[in-house]
Amino acid sequence: MNKIENKRLGETILEYDHASGLKVVVIPKSGYANTYAMFATNFGSVDNCFRLNGDQKRVPDGIAHFLEHKLFDNEDGNAFEKYAKTGASANAFTSFDKTAYLFSAADHVMESLDILVDFVTHPYFTKESVEKEQGIIGQEIRMYDDDGEWRVQFNLLKALYEHNPVAIDIAGTVESISHITHETLYDCYNTFYNLHNMVLCVVGDVKPEEVLAVCDRHLKPAPKLDVQRIIQPDEKTIVQDYIEQKLSVAAPLFQIGFKDTSDCFTGREYIRREIEINILLEMIAGRGSDFFERLYQQGLLNSQFGTEYMSGRGFGVTMFAGESQNPEQVRDELLSELDRLGVSDNRALYERSRRVVYATCVRQFNAVDEIAHAYIGCYFMGASLFDMVDIFDDITYESVMDTFRQVFCRDKMALSVVRPAD
Amino acid sequence: MAVKTLSNGIVLRTVHTDRFKTDYLTLTWVRPMTDRENTKNALLPYVLKAGCAPYGSLKQLNIALKENYGATLACVLRKRGNYQCFGYAMSFLKDEYAFQGDCISDKCLEILSNVVLSPIQKNGAFDADILRVEKNNLKEKIESRSNDKIVYGIDRCSALMCKGSPFALSELGEVEGLTEDVNTPDIMFQHYRKVMESSHVEAFYVGSVDIDQVAQKLEEKLGELHSAEMSLTAGAVDVSGGEKGTITETLPVNQCKLTMGFTTGVTVDDAQYPAMVMANMIFGGGPTSKLFMNVREKLSLCYYAAARYNKLNGQVLVYSGVQAENVQKAEDEIKNQLTQLQQGNVTDEEFEAARKSVVNALRASQDSPSSLEDFGLSEQFGKHPRTVEQFIDQLLQVTKEEAVRASANMQLHTIHVLKGEGGEDE
Numbered sequence: 102m103n104k105i106e107n108k109r110l111g112e113t114i115l116e117y118d119h120a121s122g123l124k125v126v127v128i129p130k131s132g133y134a135n136t137y138a139m140f141a142t143n144f145g146s147v148d149n150c151f152r153l154n155g156d157q158k159r160v161p162d163g164i165a166h167f168l169e170h171k172l173f174d175n176e177d178g179n180a181f182e183k184y185a186k187t188g189a190s191a192n193a194f195t196s197f198d199k200t201a202y203l204f205s206a207a208d209h210v211m212e213s214l215d216i217l218v219d220f221v222t223h224p225y226f227t228k229e230s231v232e233k234e235q236g237i238i239g240q241e242i243r244m245y246d247d248d249g250e251w252r253v254q255f256n257l258l259k260a261l262y263e264h265n266p267v268a269i270d271i272a273g274t275v276e277s278i279s280h281i282t283h284e285t286l287y288d289c290y291n292t293f294y295n296l297h298n299m300v301l302c303v304v305g306d307v308k309p310e311e312v313l314a315v316c317d318r319h320l321k322p323a324p325k326l327d328v329q330r331i332i333q334p335d336e337k338t339i340v341q342d343y344i345e346q347k348l349s350v351a352a353p354l355f356q357i358g359f360k361d362t363s364d365c366f367t368g369r370e371y372i373r374r375e376i377e378i379n380i381l382l383e384m385i386a387g388r389g390s391d392f393f394e395r396l397y398q399q400g401l402l403n404s405q406f407g408t409e410y411m412s413g414r415g416f417g418v419t420m421f422a423g424e425s426q427n428p429e430q431v432r433d434e435l436l437s438e439l440d441r442l443g444v445s446d447n448r449a450l451y452e453r454s455r456r457v458v459y460a461t462c463v464r465q466f467n468a469v470d471e472i473a474h475a476y477i478g479c480y481f482m483g484a485s486l487f488d489m490v491d492i493f494d495d496i497t498y499e500s501v502m503d504t505f506r507q508v509f510c511r512d513k514m515a516l517s518v519v520r521p522a523d
Numbered sequence: 524m525a526v527k528t529l530s531n532g533i534v535l536r537t538v539h540t541d542r543f544k545t546d547y548l549t550l551t552w553v554r555p556m557t558d559r560e561n562t563k564n565a566l567l568p569y570v571l572k573a574g575c576a577p578y579g580s581l582k583q584l585n586i587a588l589k590e591n592y593g594a595t596l597a598c599v600l601r602k603r604g605n606y607q608c609f610g611y612a613m614s615f616l617k618d619e620y621a622f623q624g625d626c627i628s629d630k631c632l633e634i635l636s637n638v639v640l641s642p643i644q645k646n647g648a649f650d651a652d653i654l655r656v657e658k659n660n661l662k663e664k665i666e667s668r669s670n671d672k673i674v675y676g677i678d679r680c681s682a683l684m685c686k687g688s689p690f691a692l693s694e695l696g697e698v699e700g701l702t703e704d705v706n707t708p709d710i711m712f713q714h715y716r717k718v719m720e721s722s723h724v725e726a727f728y729v730g731s732v733d734i735d736q737v738a739q740k741l742e743e744k745l746g747e748l749h750s751a752e753m754s755l756t757a758g759a760v761d762v763s764g765g766e767k768g769t770i771t772e773t774l775p776v777n778q779c780k781l782t783m784g785f786t787t788g789v790t791v792d793d794a795q796y797p798a799m800v801m802a803n804m805i806f807g808g809g810p811t812s813k814l815f816m817n818v819r820e821k822l823s824l825c826y827y828a829a830a831r832y833n834k835l836n837g838q839v840l841v842y843s844g845v846q847a848e849n850v851q852k853a854e855d856e857i858k859n860q861l862t863q864l865q866q867g868n869v870t871d872e873e874f875e876a877a878r879k880s881v882v883n884a885l886r887a888s889q890d891s892p893s894s895l896e897d898f899g900l901s902e903q904f905g906k907h908p909r910t911v912e913q914f915i916d917q918l919l920q921v922t923k924e925e926a927v928r929a930s931a932n933m934q935l936h937t938i939h940v941l942k943g944e945g946g947e948d949e
Binding site: 109110130132133134135179181182184185186187188189190191205206207208209233234236237238240241243244246247248249250347348349350351352354383387388389394397398400403404405424453454456457458459460461463464466467468469522 | 586593622663820875884887
């Protein structure tokens with residue numbers, strides 16, 4: 102057992118290497134009514150090409166998400182039916198680089214954990230259940246097709262990445278999922294849902310020994326597999342600097358994105374990168390910044406505007422997103438502002454922005470679900486959760502401005518717009 | 524939860540806990556939802572924030588918030604029954620997590636008090652440029668609400684169902700109230716004075732400071748505010764002017780949105796209220812509900828099908844996203860599932876699952892300052908406000924038969940269908 106304490110935050114992480122090969126983590130939160138558990142695998146929509154024991158496979162787009170839906174099924178019914186008896190609120194999600202199964206519960210926590218660990222480790226895929234799910238997921242895809250925010254982001258990714266599978270819709274398309282069979286689901290499951298590739302994180306007022314007992318009950322030692330993810334080498338250039346789509350939206354939605362083409366960071370350096378970029382975003386375009394306030398007063402931006410550094414295994418995009426009647430002008434103003442910041446002394450701005458980002462990292466520890474999400478995000482990138490707060494000791498104005506020069510390059514930028522359909 | 528009424532009439536509710544890394548404070552003005560006035564009320568928090576004299580501009584106010592470790596001061600616009608609730612929610616890091624010995628809480632309360640009490644004004648009018656910018660911001664906020672087609676369908680169905688009644692009005696106001704010639708700087712300033720003089724004000728705090736100390740600070744900083752006594756009531760939604768039957772609307776969408784509005788006549792003050800909550804849960808309250816299990820899982824018609832119940836006016840709204848050719852099928856199945864419920868075709872497992880689910884969600888809300896506040900605010904509109912624990916106890920007493928009997932109150936009133944323009948094909 103590895104006990105990590107952070108005195109600054111008053112938080113503790115307990116990490117266990119379970120005999121089965123699974124990493125089990127308990128983060129105690131005394132006095133919380135709710136416990137949140139997340140059982141995740143390091144497998145997402147970008148993992149569409151891999152080699153297992155020498156055999157190379159390219160799987161249909163959307164399979165990780167499809168598998169997520171189907172894993173809830175078992176011979177003796179559906180996991181939701183089981184959770185119905187414990188009252189837990191359960192869900193799951195698939196992102197670019199991970200799939201997670203979770204629940205939150207105030208009562209019957211261990212019974213709910215029992216269900217979670219059981220169904221995630223017992224795949225049951227049949228031809229009939231795969232066909233049935235195609236209808237449901239088809240509707241989910243169509244729901245997202247109407248979603249302007251979703252589309253503006255995916256179009257941005259298409260403009261930035263040519264071969265990187267991050268530009269593929271996580272759920273795939275109605276056409277691509279029609280090629281999914283129960284056999285391919287088993288292939289993916291057996292490759293990636295190996296306990297050595299997974300982590301269980303439980304956050305709340307729980308006893309670690311009870312969590313481990315659940316694992317002892319269900320988990321058998323997992324074999325070590327030789328899995329190679331086949332990653333397309335990433336281009337340093339982008340595909341196109343402008344992309345547009347028309348949808349039923351009230352005003353044009355936009356996302357300006359800068360592709361991060363540095364070698365992918367892992368571990369503490371990944372966290373450092375993320376934090377530095379967040380500090381920069383706050384400096385450049387946070388509330389109170391020259392850029393935001395000026396454009397807000399001019400009516401070019403409104404309160405919907407925000408920024409984000411979206412990153413994971415093999416990708417990183419720094420994004421400025423919102424609504425505007427003139428997205429091109431927003432982009433041009435942003436470029437001017439970046440030029441200006443590149444040659445001015447921004448120390449006071451940096452100090453203020455650093456506090457804001459630090460506070461955001463600390464705030465995460467308020468909520469059991471945010472802690473679990475953050476832990477797993479860090480873990481799969483080889484970092485530790487507390488790095489998010491401790492890294493501030495290493496970050497300086499100079500290191501942040503270095504990152505600024507690396508990230509905000511005009512030739513790595515694209516503008517995605519979703520305009521109102523006439 | 525502790526309660527205290529301040530000398531100026533503000534009702535302060537606090538939850539004393541060390542659990543969180545931040546403190547949470549809200550200030551809410553409550554007024555009857557009234558046509559035309561609703562837009563002024565929605566605009567006010569934004570104008571006060573953008574035009575605060577000690578800072579001179581929104582930018583300087585934002586900088587002051589950022590200096591305090593990114594404290595947030597959000598404008599919050601809500602409706603509860605036939606009332607409009609508008610004001611601020613403030614969240615800030617606790618002093619012990621600051622880098623040096625910074626006193627964040629005092630500075631944040633100072634900012635809030637400045638915003639509320641010291642607007643930029645000249646000759647009885649707000650600054651015209653500031654007002655113009657905030658009107659535009661609110662207008663765009665209202666217009667972009669319709670981007671989320673699920674929300675749009677729900678808004679439309681409810682507005683059609685309650686046409687002519689206060690509940691049909693939006694807590695965000697209407698675009699017509701945000702043009703240049705309407706709600707001018709002097710009219711808005713007069714309205715500010717009116718709101719300060721004649722509204723009921725609620726304050727809510729979650730954090731490690733006890734109620735007496737919080738009360739003292741608020742008396743000190745917000746003493747000049749005034750809260751009027753107001754009878755806050757719940758009552759069945761008024762559909763007398765509403766449109767019955769099916770209304771179809773067309774927009775360029777890929778997926779149709781089906782929304783069905785029901786009346787129940789059962790609100791938070793009725794003896795049947797806990798049973799009605801259970802009935803709605805069984806019907807459409809989550810992955811164990813009849814709607815999820817049948818419209819989604821069994822028939823694969825949709826990704827979501829759910830029902831939400833308004834405790835203050837008894838309205839139930841069912842919403843689902845389906846393909847055009849399946850709208851009728853989905854509607855029929857939703858009606859069928861309601862009939863099943865009303866006829867008592869509910870297993871013990873279904874009932875217990877619904878109960879566990881709603882109790883679980885209520886317990887979870889206790890870990891969220893904003894959920895605690897929201898629950899507390901809604902309860903003020905009932906005759907006997909409860910705590911979360913008291914409500915859970917009531918739900919635990921409800922029997923399956925009582926829930927079935929309560930479901931008999933559900934009567935379909937309006938159906939709204941949002942469909943695409945062309946013939947969409949797989």
